[in-house]
């Protein structure tokens with residue numbers, strides 16, 4: 001038998017597995033690396049987060065990725081080069097982190113790599129007749145496996161698409177396994193570039209569980225800040241938005257898109273929510289004259305209304321607790337806006353559930369890898385075509 005397959009077989013049979021989860025999101029702030037310890041699988045999963053770090057990306061790397069990210073026309077050679085480069089680069093960042101933590105690569109069983117999304121194209125967005133839902137993550141797993149010497153599972157989203165999903169959100173699987181709680185309706189709200197949430201009903205009825213994207217997130221705020229204030233990457237502590245006042249006409253115009261009417265679950269990305277989207281909304285609402293501060297306040301309000309509107313629409317009057325994660329939870333005006341729009345909702349964060357909110361997405365990918373190795377497909381019930389019952393991840397062997 002192939003020695004590496006034998007090792008994989010051994011890992012699957014171990015009582016405890018050490019898994020590194022990786023996430024590189026739409027914000028391009030850095031690579032999230034979570035070193036996790038797993039015992040069990042399925043609803044018996046026990047996960048301990050041993051270490052976590054975000055390895056920041058430098059300007060050159062951000063520029064390289066931005067040149068192809070969510071663009072319909074790109075230099076195909078760049079995409080080809082980046083696919084290999086990102087894999088190697090991520091391997092280097094993992095090696096550095098392991099060194100800092102004093103952990104040997106031989107003590108890590110597998111890596112779970114999300115890769116870098118460069119294009120997300122659900123059929124509802126691309127609208128090309130005869131073409132399926134599609135999504136593309138680069139940073140090939142073979143380069144990570146060879147660069148670290150660790151078996152790597154990667155490219156989780158393709159199986160989801162192949163089985164009838166849109167390739168996202170994948171959070172539903174890990175959220176269900178790690179955070180479901182009897183008698184408590186939980187909303188796991190992640191505010192990254194794009195905001196998404198998972199509904200975990202307290203009756204643990206899997207057929208009611210779902211995850212969905214709700215719109216931005218930070219992506220439009222980040223893009224606008226970067227355009228208006230070169231050298232600034234995001235509106236740290238809402239400093240800019242707090243100097244402005246939101247414009248109701250602009251907020252309404254930003255919300256004027258069929259995406260917001262579509263049923264859950266649905267997915268989106270900066271392919272839709274980008275600076276052209278903002279320019280069109282400003283033109284339509286005759287708000288091109290607004291100061292950058294007022295536009296920032298309006299974008300902040302827009303994200304809050306989109307998030308709270310989606311929650312209200314799907315949950316009605318039922319009681320629920322919100323557990324925040326993702327960088328947007330550090331934006332005080334955004335959180336204040338969301339709380340004001342959802343009076344009565346309890347808002348906490350995932351640290352209270354034992355997982356740092358910045359680490360949560362990387363932990364979720366580690367959980368998907370654990371399931372791929374030792375789990376069984378979760379059945380979310382009939383009619384859940386968009387939450388397929390599959391195990392995900394492609395295997396790259398380091399020899």
Ligand SMILES: Nc1ncnc2c1ncn2[C@@H]1O[C@H](COP(=O)(O)OP(=O)(O)OP(=O)(O)O)[C@@H](O)[C@H]1O
Nearest residue numbers: 025026027192193194218234236237326327330331
């Ligand atoms: N102190 C802060 N004040 C305001 N915003 C902040 C702060 N800290 C982080 N953010 C926001 O969080 C973003 C990073 O969030 P995160 O790392 O969750 O995104 P991501 O994982 O790339 O996104 P996605 O989940 O959509 O892939 C930053 O770009 C910024 O907009």
Ligand SMILES: CC(=O)N[C@H]1[C@@H]2OC[C@@H](O2)[C@@H](O)[C@@H]1O[C@H](C)C(=O)O
Nearest residue numbers: 117120168169170171192194213361
């Ligand atoms: C295609 C893609 O990379 N989507 C990401 C993105 O970032 C947030 C939101 O958009 C979500 O749908 C997804 O990531 C999370 C981890 C998910 O799949 O659950």
